[in-house]
Structure formats: C-alpha cells, structure tokens
Amino acid sequence: MPIDISGPQPDGPPSAESGGAGGSVRVFFDAILHPHRSLGRNGFRVLMAVVVAMNLIVAGIFVAHGAWPVVPFCGLDVLALWLAFRVSYRSARQYERVRLTDTALTVQRVHWKRPERRWSFHPYWLRITHNEPADHDRRGAAGQVTLSSHGQSVGVGSFLSPDERSTFARALGDALRSWRRPPCPPAPAG
Known part of the structure; x- marks a missing residue:
C-alpha cells in the first residue's frame, strides 16, 4: 500500500505518544508514503x-x-x-513520512541513494497546495502536494497516483484544520 495514514479518529482526540522527557506529544497526523510497485x-x-x-x-x-x-x-x-x-x-525502499504534532509538521524523506532529508514547519503558518494538471496523461505534467511556510517549501508524494495525492492532501488538510481548532497551540512570536 503506497500510503499508511494514522492520526486521530474524526471525532476522537488526537493520539498520544510519550515524549523523551516524560511528557506526551499529541500526534494529529502521521503518514508514510511509499512508491507503488505493481509486481510483488x-x-x-x-x-x-x-x-x-x-x-x-x-x-x-x-x-x-x-x-x-x-x-x-x-x-x-x-x-x-x-x-x-x-x-x-x-x-522501492524510499519513502516520505509526514507527521503533524502539537509543535511541528515534519517531513522526512528517505531515499536509497541519497542521505536522509528533513524539513520542519510550524503548523500555524503552514499552507498546503495541491496542483493536479488537467490532463493526467501528459508527459512531464506530474501533480504534486506542496507544503510551504515562511519562504520554505517542499513537495511531497510526487511518486503517488493523482487519486492518492488527492486523498493525502485532503487527509493532511483535515488534520491541519483539526490542529487549528481551539484550543490550538499558540502562534510563535515574530
């Protein structure tokens, strides 16, 4: 399965994981995106x-x-x-992990040939853009989900199908709206 999404149930509280210092971190969204392989x-x-x-x-x-x-x-x-x-x-060992917690949205990209990369965004300022070309069959016209904040942006899920990208963008948008509902963490100063 190319997308593994976990997070709070639609009407339930966010899931909790224990933090390193004895506290707990609320996880609003956690998705691991894998490239699809048609032959097992x-x-x-x-x-x-x-x-x-x-x-x-x-x-x-x-x-x-x-x-x-x-x-x-x-x-x-x-x-x-x-x-x-x-x-x-x-x-196929590459994957992207997108995780929304109380304090940050992190994107982790693991590729079999390159070093691991990480991006971190404050959810309060995060903008999700989902662009799909009108014609999915055009060469070189791949849609993408872009996460942006404060001049920094990263595309995620470029290897997913258009329907999977739409599902991912919708689920992440729902989780971000849930994070922003009161009582949400305060916006950072400055």
Whole structure:
C-alpha cells in the first residue's frame, strides 16, 4: 500500500505518544508514503521462472538445430530483467513520512541513494497546495502536494497516483484544520 495514514479518529482526540522527557506529544497526523510497485516478490519469482523456462526451451531448440553458440545469449535477457527488477525493488525502499504534532509538521524523506532529508514547519503558518494538471496523461505534467511556510517549501508524494495525492492532501488538510481548532497551540512570536 503506497500510503499508511494514522492520526486521530474524526471525532476522537488526537493520539498520544510519550515524549523523551516524560511528557506526551499529541500526534494529529502521521503518514508514510511509499512508491507503488505493481509486481510483488512472489509475482517476480513466477515471472522469472516463466522467463527462465521460455529461455531454456528456446536454447534447446537452438542446440537441436546446431546453433549452440546462441545459447549464452539466451541468458542475457534473463540477467537484464533480473537487474532491472533489482533496481526497481531497491528504489522501492524510499519513502516520505509526514507527521503533524502539537509543535511541528515534519517531513522526512528517505531515499536509497541519497542521505536522509528533513524539513520542519510550524503548523500555524503552514499552507498546503495541491496542483493536479488537467490532463493526467501528459508527459512531464506530474501533480504534486506542496507544503510551504515562511519562504520554505517542499513537495511531497510526487511518486503517488493523482487519486492518492488527492486523498493525502485532503487527509493532511483535515488534520491541519483539526490542529487549528481551539484550543490550538499558540502562534510563535515574530
């Protein structure tokens, strides 16, 4: 599942987690966003078994006709397919975590090739912008959810489908409205 969202129930109080100093932090929203992978591990194993079986049949036909030098090349497509899926599954280890607590909205981005990045916003000043292009099929026209405050902004969920981005933006907007309902924490001075 590409989105795991947790937070308060619609009419319930925000969930509480224990803080480091014995206090508790109210969590209004906690979502972990993962890139979608259409083929799971078992599907990959089945696909590879079918490709290997087909390659063995083709190699057998070539050997039967005396073209045995072709046989090593039959394994190259299996190797290329395996490598492509390995890269795809490695990139699936990336995720983004968006968390709204009493004091901050934090975005944590973990990517398999780059160092972890974090952004922190005060929820009082936070603005959520959700842009979706009119034509989802246009190349290069990916929609995004942008979180902005005080000149700092970050896009989240760029790898989600348009419907998943809409669901995420709506859920985060609802949580932010819940955070702003009295008694909300005071706005920072300045």
